[in-house]
Amino acid sequence: MNQIATLRKQIGVSQACLAKAIGWIPSRLSNYENNLRTPGLEDCRKIVMGLESLGCPCSIDDIYPPTSEVVQ
Structure with missing residues (x-):
């Protein structure tokens, strides 16, 4: 499970906007x-x-957290 949508929504950005970036x-x-x-x-x-270019400081681990750290 990834956190792309979660992080994207936290900064109020659409899929289209992130895809364009x-x-x-x-x-x-x-x-x-x-x-x-x-x-x-x-x-x-x-x-x-x-x-990051849209204002969300993050890392690969934030987007794809180790399995043991995923909160469901």
Whole structure:
């Protein structure tokens, strides 16, 4: 389970806005948010950089927390 949508919503940003900041189409981001696809390391870094560019200081571990730290 990832925290992309949670972090994105905390800063009041739409999927389309974050996707644009990363240089992707919204459906690609949606697939990652909904765990339909798993991003590679470079894509994870792009997600982090996109969120940071929109005002959300975060790390890969914030987006993809270790399994034992996931709160459901």
